[in-house]
Amino acid sequence: MDRLLQKLKKRGHDLVSLPYKKIEFTKNEESDNLLNDLERYPHAFVIGCLMDRQIRANRAWLIPYKIKKILNGFKIQDLYQLKLSDVREIFKKNAFHRLNEDMAKIFYLAIEKIQHKYNGNASEIWENNPSSATIVRKFLEFHGSGPKISTMAANTLYRDFKIPMKDCYSIDISPDRHVDRVFKRIGFAHKNDKRETIIYIARDLNPKYPGIFDLSCYEIGANWCKPKNPICGNCYLFQLCPRHI
Ligand code: SF4
Structure with a gap:
């Protein structure tokens, strides 16, 4: 034993x-490029984590990329302009998820939180060598994120993205x-x-x-x-x- x-x-x-190697969240090259781009699109990773429930993981992680294609961009400032009704319509029309109504709200509130609490920069969640408890707690604060998603997010950041943390x-x-x-x-x-x-x-x-x-x-x-x-x-x-x- x-x-x-x-x-x-x-x-x-x-x-x-x-060493860090591009993470294959979806095995779709453009989608994985977006999810791995923590410099320019850290919110894509956060949204991917939040979508990852009740459907196959690669389908969930594809959602940020699909939205990027529909909107012709994925800048946080542009996403922040969307109303909840816009997001609902996008989710329902494209049948992104099994729970389109719920996930549209989770998406909308996540963008709002990133804009208001993290100045539009989701990487503030994991900047400056935080403790693992800080990261898990910050993910728990997102609507729709429970312990499973929050610890999965922290583990992916630490193990795969090599984000420094004080402890695990x-x-x-x-x-x-x-x-x-x-x-x-x-x-x-x-x-x-x-x-x-x-x-x-x-x-x-x-x-x-x-x-x-x-x-x-x-x-x-x-x-x-x-x-x-x-x-x-x-x-x-x-x-x-x-x-x-
Ligand atoms: S395949 Fe599973 S059961 Fe078999 S040796 Fe490995 S861990 Fe054990």
């Missing part, structure tokens, strides 16, 4: 240590179906454990950075630890895993 834990933690640290104590794991399955099969969680329980198991295992397991378990789940017929022989945990399948 201890060796397995060390191995997963090492993979998590290795992922954090890699508040970056929890965001258990999706892959993380849930892997945690149970490797024996970190019991088969009946809820996803909320998994968050606390990760905190217990690595209090300084509970979200360290997020991407490594996602990788294992997506590549080898499939729901049916896991490819254990190819998995780097094979020698250590109790394989509770």
Whole structure:
């Protein structure tokens, strides 16, 4: 168990240590360029995070790009000119999301908050080496953002965008179906454990950075630890895993 834990933690640290590489949120080049452009369009990343619920992730993350195409731009000053009724119409007409009414409001209020609270510059959310708790709290303040979205946003900023932070104590794991399955099969969680329980198991295992397991378990789940017929022989945990399948 201890060796397995060390191995997963090492993979998590290795992922954090890699140099920044363009993140493939959607696998659409122009869309990913927009989402990765934290210099000019930091609000695109924030909006992408807020849209990422109840539909497939790549469909949700495409929304900022689709809006950019419709409006012929994605400057915060231009987005701020939109009325809620305009945003509603865009969402409904283009069927961006399963929850178009709700997501239009989330979009509209997010732009308003970025304009008023962050002077139109969303990167103020993560500037000046904040603590992880500050970043998670700032994302929680957006309408429609719960702990899952907020910790996912903080983890993406730290691990993938390499944004400096004072600490990682508040970056929890965001258990999706892959993380849930892997945690149970490797024996970190019991088969009946809820996803909320998994968050606390990760905190217990690595209090300084509970979200360290997020991407490594996602990788294992997506590549080898499939729901049916896991490819254990190819998995780097094979020698250590109790394989509770
Ligand atoms: S060894 Fe098999 S059961 Fe264990 S994590 Fe890897 S794929 Fe899953």
